[in-house]
Amino acid sequence: MIQSLANWILSFEVLSGLGSSVAWGLSLFVVSALIFVFVAANAIILVYFERKVSAFMQVRLGPMRVGKFGTLQTVADALKLLQKEDIIPRSADKVLFIIGPWIILIASVVTFAAIPFSDSLLAANMNIGLFYIVSISSIVVLGIVMAGWASNNKWSLYGAMRSAAQVISYEIPVGITLIAVVAVVGSLNLQTIIQAQGGTGNLFHWIPIPLPNWFIFHSPFLFLAAFVYLIGATAEINRTPFDIPESESELVAGFMTEFSGLRWALFFLSEYANATLVAFLVSILFLGGWQSPFSNYAGAQIGFTIITLVAAMWTVFVKAKVNRLSIYPVGLALIITIAAWLFPGFAIWLASPGIFWMFMKAGSIIFLLMWFRWTFPRLRVDQLMYVSWKVILPLSLINLMGVAVWMWLTGEIQF
Amino acid sequence: MGALNHKFNENILITSLDKLLNWSRSGSEWYFQFGLACCAIEMMSAAAARHDLERFGAMPRSSPRQADVMIVAGTVTLKMATRVKRLYEQMAEPKYVISMGSCANSGGPYWQHGYHVLKGVDQIVPVDIYIPGCPPRPEALIEGLLHLQKKMREEHILAKKED
């Protein structure tokens, strides 16, 4: 995209006087600004989304008064955090204290460069996209340890040490699961990973159920790898049930205890940037990124009717609670189905791969992460290590071998 | 905002900017999770399902650095008074104090024979809003928060002080 952007800038006569390197630099700046704006706006929306989702899960209303239905709530929070006094504790290590949060934010924002939002819309088409993301996102723990150590507070020291142990021990199973995916595709480039998941095939290449050719249906081992990756990634971004570094009930506020005002907002921003990154990665690697689940527009029409029927039956029979709140999702699905049947153009657009499906999948994964947070209690430090070393690591190794054997069995590769 | 405080004279731009800042501050009062006694239980039920404090943007924060409003909910004994003062000083600057319950207002039922009770938290900490009641109902706490919001809206952060 940067290439196309640079050429687009050079095409203007008035700007053609600039050297190609300046145009190139300008377009680089524009793209990175775009990414940062996306991450910031995304964090604002997600904070509001999380407070509303947690409220509905807890039988209450969530922010309602600030703006219509509380929509401006996070804007008000951000503005208020701007006005807060910037406290740096006297006995804190000033340099580390200041750059700690920035390192975390930069590490989590920079990884978005390699995320392909749709087949044409991506910042940098790197051929080592996955490797780049994994290596950059491991710097986050450096920032956490820096922030925790610098604030000279026993609670944040505990938070920092716990998060260091946790993230390092979950890097390994996550890395091995990613190798399993790369083994199937043969390339680290996220764009080619998505392109390899196009079209429809049968489940696990073996049971003749027509399903989109996503990696989650590629083989039972990759199916397991999807969940192993989700668990490992939840641990890596310190979200419940693995949120012991900033557990409110034990460590007051974990490594964020001594941070106030804007500095603390950076932590909040990077937490949600990481969550979005993980959601995108899960949808790219296992749910076929911007691939559409329906091969053609007829598929879209039939697919959406099935979704509406399932939603209607679920609301009427299973939950047996037909009130104003539970009608909304069924109504939405109904409208889309009618539109798909009436306007073939709309159905075609639905069936075609594009940014719509990318954000739908990422959104559902984010909703899942939030669902985890508001239902599960918190694991203890040693149980967390046990889960990582004794459960997920062997599982990811088995997945790696299993994928290779499966591909040999189903004839994808010949020895 | 320390450097910009009260430096500009009153004009359209500044007052509207003041209004925006006041709106944002009053819209997200993060209260300091700090319960002492019976009033803390009423504060918890105010934060729970029926009277949801989150509707007004009030989120409980357990660290003094990230809280704006300190709700002193319960009896401040002399042994606890030094801690309350230190916690107040640890909070970041635009900070407010709500004294919830007659124990925090004036010592309450323990006024006459309470040798170990501090007669009113305003002896150690500047209080913005007093909420009467023993314990005040969650609705009273919400009314206190709304009064604090009204008080925040009238503040002038950027405009010069008219002294």
Added chain:
Amino acid sequence: MTEQEIYADLSAKFSDKIVELIEAETFNPTVVVAPAAITEVCHYLKDTETLNFNSLMNLAGHDTDGESDLSVIYHLHSTELDHYITLKAFTNRENSEVSSVANIYGTADWHEREAWDLYGIKFTGHPDLKRILLEEDWEGHPLKKDYVAAEFYRGMRIEKVK
């Protein structure tokens, strides 16, 4: 066993240390014991099979009227044999001294520290006798009838009481 039988058993065992059995004006008959002998009496009550007082329900200090002696009351109960006894130890007001049962009953540890904190009754043999409810630098023992609160405490005014 009823309180009278327990009193008979005790006075047989510790003839001089058991003073009397008060039954009038009280709902639970009380055995008055010399303050120094409380530890042996409680050891005996707890260890003998027939008595087996394994649970100390309550330990309270008491000051009747500001002049006469302070007293400490022990309410004992046996969970297996389900019988009760109350012990009382009088100690003079100036340097009140009672032997501690903290090593026999775990719950007595904190109750005795509270009695020392609020009544000023020292318990010899207590592992760690220091104030439990008030700060270390608090003068006086508030629950004594002749206690008058200080004017200020660390710069904070305590209203004049009574």
Added chain:
Amino acid sequence: MGRLHAEEMILNMGPQHPSTHGVLRLKLRTDGEIVSHIEPVIGYLHRSFEKHAENLEYQQVTPFCGRCDYLAAMGSEHGYAMAVEKMMGIELPERVEYLRVIFAELQRIASHLVAVGTFGLDVGAITPFIYCFRERELILDLFEMASGARLLYNYIWIGGLAHDIPPGFVEKTYEFLDDFDKRIAEYNQILTGNKIFVERAADVGVLTPEVAINYGVTGPSLRASGVNIDLRRTQPYSIYDRFDFDIPLGEGAQGTIGDSWDRYYVRVREMEESAKIVRQALDQLPVEGDVKSAVPKRIRPPKGEIYFRSENARGELGYYIVSNGKNVPLRVKMRSPAFSNLSVINEIGHGWMISDVIAILGSLDIVLGEIDR
């Protein structure tokens, strides 16, 4: 190379901490995550209930009883009223006895709801806390109908009740009881059977019966260790002998008997038993009888002393009252269950990790107002 002995650190889980249930300070001596010694420092809420009781008349002391244990105010007032009535030998009308049992048991459910909710909060599950408070609000509505207050009532007077229950109270209570049984199943689904919750609570902080009795632990924490002592059954006061309810004991379903999970689960089952008692009491509630008939004009108990025990939500709540015939008590000592329950935390808490110490503290269900009095 032997055990790498790092220097021990004193960690102050200070008077202000999200999960110390109020103003309790735990001085932890920690070696890394393992806590080697816990020294609870209390007294941050010492409001001198006993000094007030020596200067106020008998009926003026009732509000202060409720303020000591503000999560089970009805239970404290009930205990105090029964103690003074026994001293004065007052005969209560049947209706008053039944109403008092109904309110005491509803208060036990409300207090256990807070205990179960905050235990979930300490272990990290935020949603069950909100569900428990949703049920508690329904009970507080009932209390508000009867006494006018939500948390601290001054409703159980010496010799009767402040007001009779309004019409519609019985129907509303039946409605609550029918709805409440479904809720218990909801808690069991979201918290009791939750694998992570079991992992965090089972086999943590095991309290053996001998240590429990020695440290004076009473109530659900004692019964979770398998000791069958419940004053409503072993030493029946008021009219508890007319109801049939069983005493849930800890069976070590998820771990050893007497661990934190048992203490939690005994409270959940005890809520069901209390609901059963309230239902039976409502069925047998006599319609006639004036609740204020036995309230004496001037309360002057005869000279003497009494130690009266009743089963409150947290354990054995004892009142030691000494009277010298005047209308002001000479001494009222409240033996608070949470005071002894907390003293056992070092015994069962040392050697565990910090997050376990918090889980153990949550399972002991302490209320600081009652500990510091």
